[in-house]
Amino acid sequence: MDLFEAIVNRKTTNGFFADKKVSQEHIETLVKLSSHCPSHFNSQPWRFIAVTDEAIIGNIAKIAGDSMVQLMEDGRFWRQYRKYFRFSEEEMQKTKDGIHIDHLxxxxxxxxxxxxxxxxxxxxxxxxxxxxxxxDEEKLVARSPLLFVISLTKDEYKPEELSGFYSVISMGAVIQTLWLATTALGMGMQFISTPGEIPENWKKISGLLKIPENYEMCAIFRMGYNDPDMKRPSIDWRSSERKSINELAYKNTWGEQLKNS
Ligand SMILES: Cc1cc2nc3c(=O)[nH]c(=O)nc-3n(C[C@H](O)[C@H](O)[C@H](O)COP(=O)(O)O)c2cc1C
Incomplete structure (x- = not known):
């Protein structure tokens, strides 16, 4: 797949994946490509876990589902993230950002x-x-053939220091690489962030995966092969709009138009 095409076609997969195991070859490709990402001083602060064990995935799915219920019930989620929700195509066209809850x-x-x-x-x-x-969340995670977990070494990931910031930038490069590589392989991926909003649940997952004390588990994705015929989750959203070049960037100094037309 052409690189530009992969960048434009990359999308978060909200729905179920095909009922098919991810091949060992593809898992190794994802790790190999990630290893080529830039990191400050080539520190390679990341370590990965490719989880394919159904029992472990099931346990993580339960925690992710429970986290979702807890976040929704206590209203925290809406208070924090309401500003990103759009409820019509018109709203989406106006802001060109956020997520449009278009399916329920x-x-x-x-x-x-x-x-x-x-x-x-x-x-x-x-x-x-x-x-x-x-x-929905529990089922989506449980039926994913692969979870991909990224941890950062605490030698580098020190949130109060610049190395912490650099580590997160480096991890961002890995995440986009994974996203492009999965796109090229006919796969999809989605963040599993809800347990991260509840520290004790994040810790439970970190424990299940036996992540050592000197590493911080930073991101979990569910992955699998895409199946365009899969039905959407009960409540779902789209977010393919993007702001225009002139809204995003300036030329020479802040406020000067980048593009003339
Ligand atoms: C730091 C970060 C956290 C995210 N958390 C979630 C998440 O918890 N669940 C989810 O479905 N998508 C999550 N996303 C995906 C974004 O919602 C998505 O990238 C955005 O809406 C644009 O859609 P697209 O990826 O399909 O282009 C996250 C993305 C980033 C970069």
Missing amino acids: PAVLKPFVRTIFSETGGKIMAKFKVPRMLGN
Whole structure:
């Protein structure tokens, strides 16, 4: 696949993957390509775990599902992230950022704005939205053939020091490489972030994976081969809009248009 094509076609996979194991060759390709990423002083501060064991994936899935329910029920998620939610194509076109919640059960559609708001707790509870999202999350993770975990050495990942910042930049390069490589291999990937919002749950996963004390588990992705015919999760979103070049960049100094037209 052409590089530019891979960059443009790269997308988060929100839905289920094909019911097919990821080949050992492809797992090794992902690690090999990641190893070529830049890092400060070539420190290679990352270590990876490719999880294919169904029992471990199942345990992580349960934690991810429970985390989703907890975050939805206590309203933390909406308070923190409400500003990124869009509820119509018009809103999306106006801001050209955020995520458009464009797919949800018919019974919820009339309430979408209320549900995903500060005061939506009651309606959310009535329609069991947290459980619905939690079940989806658990199933999505449990049915993923591969989880890919990135940890950073605490020798470098020191959040209060520049090396910590550099480590995170380096990990970002790995993440984009994984995303492009999976795209080229006909695979998809999605962040599993909800357990990261609940420190004790993140710790549980880190324990399950036997990550040593001197490493910080920083990111978990679910991966698999794409299947375009897979149905979407019960509540789902799209986020393919992007701001224009002139909104994103300037020429020479801040505020000067990059592109003339
Ligand atoms: C740091 C970070 C955290 C993210 N967390 C999640 C997540 O928890 N769940 C999810 O589905 N996507 C997550 N994403 C993916 C973004 O939502 C996604 O990249 C964005 O909406 C653009 O969509 P696209 O990747 O399909 O282009 C995350 C992305 C980044 C960079």
